[in-house]
Amino acid sequence: MLDFLLPLLLLLLPFSVWSGYRIGKKSLQGKSLGRRLAPGYFTGLNFLLNEQPDKAIDAFIELLQVDSETVETHLALGNLFRRRGEVDRAIRIHQNLIARPALTGDIRKLALLELAYDYMAAGLFDRAESLFKELVRDKSHRLVSLKQLVTIYQQIKDWQQAIDYSYQIEKISGQSQAVKIAHYHCEVAEDARTAGNLKVAHEALKTALLSNKTSVRASILQGQIFKQAGKSKEAINSFRRIRHQDIAFMPEVINDLISCYQLIGNEAELLKFLKQCLEQGAGVSVLLAVSQLLETSMDDKQAAIVIVNYLRENPSLKGLEHLIDLHVNHASESARDDLQLLHSLVIKLIDQKPVYRCDGCGYSGKTLFWQCPSCKDWGTIKPIQGIEGE
Numbered sequence: 001m002l003d004f005l006l007p008l009l010l011l012l013l014p015f016s017v018w019s020g021y022r023i024g025k026k027s028l029q030g031k032s033l034g035r036r037l038a039p040g041y042f043t044g045l046n047f048l049l050n051e052q053p054d055k056a057i058d059a060f061i062e063l064l065q066v067d068s069e070t071v072e073t074h075l076a077l078g079n080l081f082r083r084r085g086e087v088d089r090a091i092r093i094h095q096n097l098i099a100r101p102a103l104t105g106d107i108r109k110l111a112l113l114e115l116a117y118d119y120m121a122a123g124l125f126d127r128a129e130s131l132f133k134e135l136v137r138d139k140s141h142r143l144v145s146l147k148q149l150v151t152i153y154q155q156i157k158d159w160q161q162a163i164d165y166s167y168q169i170e171k172i173s174g175q176s177q178a179v180k181i182a183h184y185h186c187e188v189a190e191d192a193r194t195a196g197n198l199k200v201a202h203e204a205l206k207t208a209l210l211s212n213k214t215s216v217r218a219s220i221l222q223g224q225i226f227k228q229a230g231k232s233k234e235a236i237n238s239f240r241r242i243r244h245q246d247i248a249f250m251p252e253v254i255n256d257l258i259s260c261y262q263l264i265g266n267e268a269e270l271l272k273f274l275k276q277c278l279e280q281g282a283g284v285s286v287l288l289a290v291s292q293l294l295e296t297s298m299d300d301k302q303a304a305i306v307i308v309n310y311l312r313e314n315p316s317l318k319g320l321e322h323l324i325d326l327h328v329n330h331a332s333e334s335a336r337d338d339l340q341l342l343h344s345l346v347i348k349l350i351d352q353k354p355v356y357r358c359d360g361c362g363y364s365g366k367t368l369f370w371q372c373p374s375c376k377d378w379g380t381i382k383p384i385q386g387i388e389g390e
């Protein structure tokens with residue numbers, strides 16, 4: 001209860017001082033407003049002290065007669081409640097403000113904007129949507145309202161509306177929304193794929209790549225759909241594109257790429273491609289794939305030399321794990337137990353490490369999210385590079 005009381009009282013303190021000043025000033029003019037305002041103020045305090053915050057709000061709302069001088073107090077009080085997660089109370093205060101006929105146009109719009117934020121916080125997206133659509137017509141609130149509308153359409157997974165409003169943001173702000181728009185098209189493609197509508201999925205992916213030609217997600221999805229349909233050559237073309245889009249994502253498709261090449265029986269071309277990827281810094285997963293492919297033509301010692309040379313330049317736990325594994329079979333009996341212990345320790349260490357990290361906020365985990373669950377940005381989560389990653 002006290003944590004509710006304190007900020008409210010702090011907020012109302014300047015107002016009560018100001019009211020006192022006004023009362024005093026008007027009293028001098030022969031009219032005692034003290035008798036009119038003070039009872040309401042103390043009634044509100046009484047409700048607060050008796051742990052009846054909603055009745056207290058009613059009393060304070062009544063007390064704070066809305067005019068150009070008190071409207072900021074109303075807005076501040078409403079925002080305070082929203083920030084504290086007490087959205088119902090924020091909504092009541094902002095609705096009360098809007099209901100006042102004396103409110104000027106600009107202040108009314110400000111109150112509408114705050115109310116729309118309240119609805120967002122309460123998850124009442126349909127109400128927030130209609131308010132933001134109204135506010136889009138006003139130049140000073142247009143951009144912020146468009147951005148909120150896109151947030152709503154993302155939440156309710158209405159990707160086409162998210163695309164349309166993102167183009168409007170791009171037009172007004174001059175800031176490219178291409179990365180996000182491509183992700184929305186990928187979302188359309190994933191929905192279509194789940195529904196078995198592969199034609200729509202392919203169209204959406206083509207549009208995604210037109211919006212953002214470096215969309216790794218579109219290439220991965222396109223390759224997977226082709227592979228599933230038994231179109232290995234087309235799948236290979238999609239997967240190979242990732243090398244130029246963002247090489248860090250190559251480990252995501254390495255297994256699919258290898259199986260497609262094996263299906264068309266062209267391992268020579270696969271090896272050539274993977275070596276090119278390695279030269280470009282594709283990461284240890286690609287190296288391990290190459291070493292496995294070469295197992296038929298190399299013995300364990302030769303494979304170990306390849307890995308050691310790579311680890312000197314690019315140290316990583318995954319590479320170390322594979323290297324120990326190669327040595328276990330050739331170690332003496334006493335050394336083998338130690339190596340096996342070391343091997344299991346390294347595996348435990350790898351298991352504890354996250355695989356992906358967001359460039360924007362640092363969120364990390366073992367699942368690849370295209371929209372960061374923490375900062376909500378799109379395409380910022382990538383496979384971790386370096387000693388603990390690729």
Ligand SMILES: [Zn+2]
Pocket residue numbers: 358359360361362363372373374375376377380
């Ligand atoms: Zn993030």
